[in-house]
Amino acid sequence: MTAPAHSRDIKGIGRYYGPCGNDGCPLTDIEAPGLISVTNAQSVIAKPALVPAAAKSTAAAAWDLLPAMVATSRQSPEGPCARRRVADRCGICRFCLTAQIKAAHKNEWEKAADLGTRVHAHAHAEVLGGALPYDEEVAPFVAQHVAFLEAWRIDLDRHVEAAELTVVSRKHGYAGTGDLWLHLPLAYDATTGRTTFTGWDRRRLWLLDGKSSMKKPVGTVYADQPLQLAGLRFAEEAVLPDESVVKVPRFEGAAILNWRRDAHALIPQPTGRDVFKAFLGAVELQRLFHGQDVKAWERVDAPPVVEPKAVA
Numbered sequence: 001m002t003a004p005a006h007s008r009d010i011k012g013i014g015r016y017y018g019p020c021g022n023d024g025c026p027l028t029d030i031e032a033p034g035l036i037s038v039t040n041a042q043s044v045i046a047k048p049a050l051v052p053a054a055a056k057s058t059a060a061a062a063w064d065l066l067p068a069m070v071a072t073s074r075q076s077p078e079g080p081c082a083r084r085r086v087a088d089r090c091g092i093c094r095f096c097l098t099a100q101i102k103a104a105h106k107n108e109w110e111k112a113a114d115l116g117t118r119v120h121a122h123a124h125a126e127v128l129g130g131a132l133p134y135d136e137e138v139a140p141f142v143a144q145h146v147a148f149l150e151a152w153r154i155d156l157d158r159h160v161e162a163a164e165l166t167v168v169s170r171k172h173g174y175a176g177t178g179d180l181w182l183h184l185p186l187a188y189d190a191t192t193g194r195t196t197f198t199g200w201d202r203r204r205l206w207l208l209d210g211k212s213s214m215k216k217p218v219g220t221v222y223a224d225q226p227l228q229l230a231g232l233r234f235a236e237e238a239v240l241p242d243e244s245v246v247k248v249p250r251f252e253g254a255a256i257l258n259w260r261r262d263a264h265a266l267i268p269q270p271t272g273r274d275v276f277k278a279f280l281g282a283v284e285l286q287r288l289f290h291g292q293d294v295k296a297w298e299r300v301d302a303p304p305v306v307e308p309k310a311v312a
């Protein structure tokens, strides 16, 4: 969610990882466009919840603007603002209202993404040290992160392996940002999918990814989340903040950590080799789309048929 040093947004194809420009950067030899980001690869999958969420947001915006919609309903849908630059539009005509309603879901998602970035930054600061200015909106989420760490009796010095680090797979051409590598007293049985308590002093290494939301219930999970976790789990290398490279360790399991204002939930998910294989399918599919130049595809017509001359 945060903007790590090695990632950038490339116009038209989204987030890719590459060299950061620092001396000794281990990604200096990565060629453009770079390593596709885990979330960018994952976004090739249609998320069934997105369309209903957008429709709901659009309907809510229309109800909010109902008086203005009634007042402008006799105007032409286009109007003079259709031909004006965004900065010069009036904001109150029928065309402008329509634009506003159409943008509502995007604004909502951008707000949620911004909140997610801030929650992650504060959660990482809590673990890694380093104070951030107080953020009223974020504070309840951070309190839940602290409650999570306390509930699992996390000693920050002994039980945290790493936080907010870049993982890289040169072999498969992707990279991503992992939230937390943490020793938890939990065992994961891949066959049954069940997680069991091992004992406070018998901890194993887990990979966690935090998700914040203002509205969704604390138990919310999505079918595509395991792909992202598997990508982070099975990358070969990790780049630390000082640009040193370490091998990604073996993990007992991987889990989503849902942060809400009044609750949190740790939800282990299946992230075995089979899930990783599916994730690599998403990497391959998204790379194929990003590499395509559809404008270069030309139509072809059958050559004109020369009618045979009538025999005299």
Ligand SMILES: [Zn+2]
Residues within 6 Å of the ligand: 005, 006, 019, 020, 021, 022, 024, 025, 026, 027, 243
């Ligand atoms: Zn670098």
Ligand SMILES: [Zn+2]
Residues within 6 Å of the ligand: 081, 089, 090, 091, 092, 093, 094, 095, 096
């Ligand atoms: Zn207007």
